[in-house]
Amino acid sequence: MNTLSYKTIAANEKIVKKEWIVIDAQNEIVGRLATVAARILRGKTKTYFSPHFDCGDNVIIINADKVRFTGKKLEDKEYVRHTGYPSGQRITTPRELLKKKPIEILEHAIKGMLPKNKLGAQLYRNLYVYAGAKHPHEGQTPKTININEIK
Numbered sequence: 001m002n003t004l005s006y007k008t009i010a011a012n013e014k015i016v017k018k019e020w021i022v023i024d025a026q027n028e029i030v031g032r033l034a035t036v037a038a039r040i041l042r043g044k045t046k047t048y049f050s051p052h053f054d055c056g057d058n059v060i061i062i063n064a065d066k067v068r069f070t071g072k073k074l075e076d077k078e079y080v081r082h083t084g085y086p087s088g089q090r091i092t093t094p095r096e097l098l099k100k101k102p103i104e105i106l107e108h109a110i111k112g113m114l115p116k117n118k119l120g121a122q123l124y125r126n127l128y129v130y131a132g133a134k135h136p137h138e139g140q141t142p143k144t145i146n147i148n149e150i151k
Helices: 031-041 094-100 102-111 119-122
Strands: 021-023 056-063 079-082 089-092 128-131 141-145
Touching: 021 031, 021 119, 031 102, 031 119, 079 141, 089 094, 094 102, 102 119
Parallel strands: 021 056, 021 141, 056 128
Antiparallel strands: 079 089
């Protein structure tokens, strides 16, 4: 039996080929879009995925202001933050957050799905979210994907 054919390949700088991917968030559900983006950022769609290495792609999300929520989440869901001062707890709904900072809804959802360590912070830097349809990354020739076709 040839044991060399059974060696596991760990991801490293030589093997990993980072791509640029554009996802159009128009009319997409926030949670489903966030899970797909987090999987791509993490590199779980690659055959050489290693949990300890950044082998994911760079993800550009456009039209972040046109995402949608299902059910009554637009009014019932709450985003809680604290200013750091006494009685500084602030609560906002997704409807208010979509008007003020539409990008933060997707960034918050995707960041919560990444690892809570240095690798997660490094992966989060590969995410670019824009409220409109334009983005400044045309020089990288990004590939547009449909999130409904990814398994």
